[in-house]
Amino acid sequence: MxxxxxxxxxxxxxxxxxxxxxxxxxxxxxxxxxxxxxxxxxxxxxxxxxxxxxxxxxxxxxxxxxxxxxxxxxxxxxxxxxxxxxxxxxxxxxxxxxxxxxxxxxxxxxxxxxxxxxxxxxxxxxxxxxxxxxxxxxxxxxxxxxxxxxxxxxxxxxxxxxxxxxxxxxxxxxxxxxxxxxxxPKPGLVPLSVAPEPWAPYAELAGIALNATVRCGKREFRGDLLFTHRGLSGPAILQISSYWSHGERLHIDMLPGIDVLALLQAQSGSQKQLANWLTQWWPKHLAEIWCAQQGGSRPLNQYNDKQRSEIAAGLHDWQILPSGTLGYAKAEVxxxxxxxxxxxxxxxxxxxxxxxxxxxxxxxxxxxxxxxxxxxxxxxxxxxxxxx
Ligand SMILES: Cc1cc2nc3c(=O)[nH]c(=O)nc-3n(C[C@H](O)[C@H](O)[C@H](O)COP(=O)(O)OP(=O)(O)OC[C@H]3O[C@@H](n4cnc5c(N)ncnc54)[C@H](O)[C@@H]3O)c2cc1C
The missing domain is CATH 3.50.50.60 (FAD/NAD(P)-binding domain)
Structure with a gap:
């Protein structure tokens, strides 16, 4: 024809x-x-x-x-x-x-x-x-x-x-x-996986979402981040996935726009547990797992200045090394x-x-x-x- x-x-x-x-x-x-x-x-x-x-x-x-x-x-x-x-x-x-x-x-x-x-x-x-x-x-x-x-x-x-x-x-x-x-070609706008061993403690958070800022190199996106059984998804992760290459770390601000260090200092006389304190922003389960992975939760008045700085730094810059993506079967582009x-x-x-x-x-x-x-x-x- x-x-x-x-x-x-x-x-x-x-x-x-x-x-x-x-x-x-x-x-x-x-x-x-x-x-x-x-x-x-x-x-x-x-x-x-x-x-x-x-x-x-x-x-x-x-x-x-x-x-x-x-x-x-x-x-x-x-x-x-x-x-x-x-x-x-x-x-x-x-x-x-x-x-x-x-x-x-x-x-x-x-x-x-x-x-x-x-x-x-x-x-x-x-x-x-x-x-x-x-x-x-x-x-x-x-x-x-x-x-x-x-x-x-x-x-x-x-x-x-x-x-x-x-x-x-x-x-x-x-x-x-x-x-x-x-x-x-490579999959883009795609969930990221993390190796099973380092991810094991977080896998049980599957389904929990929170607002975060995710950075890789010079690119940064703010949006929802979703925990999955195999790693991370949600709009902020999909966005950064298109810019991510194997071997690169993600830097995640888990409490963007919040001055965690100043708030922790203001609470330095409080007997409240760190995990409980975090539940003002996060689901309880996430706060507990997070604290367990960072050396446990103590009353806020038991942390010294150095430890408060470390907690704030950890919350504003949680570093994750993805092992890969979920591939073309799950990639939007x-x-x-x-x-x-x-x-x-x-x-x-x-x-x-x-x-x-x-x-x-x-x-x-x-x-x-x-x-x-x-x-x-x-x-x-x-x-x-x-x-x-
Ligand atoms: C789940 C999902 C949700 C999305 N949501 C959005 C959204 O909301 N907004 C947005 O902007 N983008 C979205 N996208 C991306 C968007 O769908 C694509 O970027 C867009 O469809 C690309 O258009 P295209 O015409 O180039 O390719 P396609 O729309 O993929 O069309 C390609 C066509 O070529 C045909 N074809 C392929 N191989 C052959 C072959 N060998 N022989 C004959 N025909 C063939 C296919 O059957 C298909 O009909 C989404 C993608 C996915 C997977």
């Missing part, structure tokens, strides 16, 4: 690209091996899809080529997507500052994108197994459903996260086939991917093969937690859709 544009992947980026290209009069075919459209949109944001972040900017993205995302983000903004939602009568709410969720649920966003694609005459062929890609004058995609030919090929097959709903390395393989450089230095930041097309485009998560552009990853999918999809 001959067409103008073949898009591999009917996810967030692929659908945005398809509707833009279709509305420009291009004949578009989207191929996907999944049965259902955009499964990641469906499961995102707890079923409500955190579809954008109002303040998305280049600083919210991780990439070896940090300025690459700038142009696309400026040309398709969060307000543009909100405008699309308005057009379709969809409502949204702001949960945390800037984070927008769909009132009608994530399925409504998929239906909206599909409606826009249908109106633009986009054709979906799925489930469709991709067998190979060839490049001669144009691009030829061999599939279990026959062969498709077009002068433009857009790779929107996403990263490696959550293989059970369709993630695959197809995009990376195509990049390799065309000799494009890669930034080594994949960091790394196709090296953007091989592409035009305006159009997402390859410098060496102008008809070949990469968009969305398959690229080495990874957003922080909070709607940034979808904003990148929309913006990069739009950039390619306006060019193909």
């Amino acid at each position: 001959e067409t103008d544009v073949i898009i591999l992947g009917a996810g967030a980026a692929g659908m945005m690209c398809a509707l833009q290209a279709g509305q420009r009069g291009r004949r578009v075919v989207v191929l996907d091996h999944a049965r259902k459209l955009a499964e990641k949109i469906r499961i995102s944001g707890g079923g409500r899809c955190n579809f954008t972040h109002l303040h998305a900017g280049p600083d919210n993205f991780i990439s070896d080529n940090p300025h690459f995302c700038r142009s696309a983000l400026a040309r398709y903004t969060p307000q543009d997507f909100v405008g699309l939602m308005h057009k379709h009568g969809l409502g949204y709410h702001e949960k945390a500052p800037g984070q927008l969720f769909c009132d009608e649920g994530s399925g409504a966003i998929i239906e909206m994108l599909k409606a826009e694609c249908d109106q633009a005459g986009v054709q979906f062929v799925m489930p469709c197994e991709i067998v190979s890609v060839r490049h001669q004058d144009g691009f030829q995609v061999m599939t279990a459903q026959g062969s498709f030919e077009a002068p433009a090929l857009v790779v929107a097959t996403g990263g490696l996260s959550i293989p059970k709903i369709g993630a695959s390395p197809l995009g990376y393989k195509i990049a390799e086939q065309f000799g494009l450089p890669m930034v080594k 994949t960091c790394g991917g196709v090296d953007t230095r091989a592409l035009s930041s305006k159009t997402m097309s390859c410098n060496a093969f102008p008809g070949l485009y990469f968009i969305g998560e398959v690229l080495d552009v990874t957003g922080q937690l909070g709607g940034y990853n979808f904003q990148w999918a929309w913006a990069s999809g739009y950039a390619a859709g306006m060019s193909v």
Whole structure:
């Protein structure tokens, strides 16, 4: 079958690209091996899809080529997507500052994108197994459903996260086939594990959450931290996980914004147990385990100045050495991917093969937690859709 544009992947980026290209009069075919459209949109944001972040900017993205995302983000903004939602009568709410969720649920966003694609005459062929890609004058995609030919090929097959709903390395393989450089992929926005022995005392705290500041190198995030049987999770940990590398320690402020030393000094005449004192901020179980691990709990009047300083330092800088992540099965995104230095930041097309485009998560552009990853999918999809 001959067409103008073949898009591999009917996810967030692929659908945005398809509707833009279709509305420009291009004949578009989207191929996907999944049965259902955009499964990641469906499961995102707890079923409500955190579809954008109002303040998305280049600083919210991780990439070896940090300025690459700038142009696309400026040309398709969060307000543009909100405008699309308005057009379709969809409502949204702001949960945390800037984070927008769909009132009608994530399925409504998929239906909206599909409606826009249908109106633009986009054709979906799925489930469709991709067998190979060839490049001669144009691009030829061999599939279990026959062969498709077009002068433009857009790779929107996403990263490696959550293989059970369709993630695959197809995009990376195509990049390799065309000799494009890669930034080594790794799981991002992912819970971290700690070796069983050092973690054993804390494992029984699984399910307990507290507000903390987590730092790794120069990056720091404040948010909820969740104890799990195998290590740590929660938004603050997911955020820092994308910046963490093996062998690096996390520095956790367990009582951010509280001057623990001054408060301990003010309590130097008190007979209250340290563990009891900590329960003004923490669940009892956490306070007990914490104190047991730091040499036990005594009445506050039994600590000298040096010991009070040590307690305060320990609470403001609890150091954890993660042993790893919970991997792609639990990761919300994949960091790394196709090296953007091989592409035009305006159009997402390859410098060496102008008809070949990469968009969305398959690229080495990874957003922080909070709607940034979808904003990148929309913006990069739009950039390619306006060019193909
Ligand atoms: C649990 C979870 C929750 C998330 N929540 C949010 C959120 O609230 N906000 C946010 O901004 N981001 C969120 N994300 C991240 C976001 O979903 C992704 O960054 C985004 O979907 C990437 O879009 P994409 O189009 O590049 O890839 P995808 O949406 O992953 O689409 C890729 C498509 O390619 C298809 N494909 C893959 N391999 C092949 C192959 N070999 N042959 C044919 N087709 C193939 C897949 O089936 C899929 O349809 C979440 C991710 C997860 C896993």
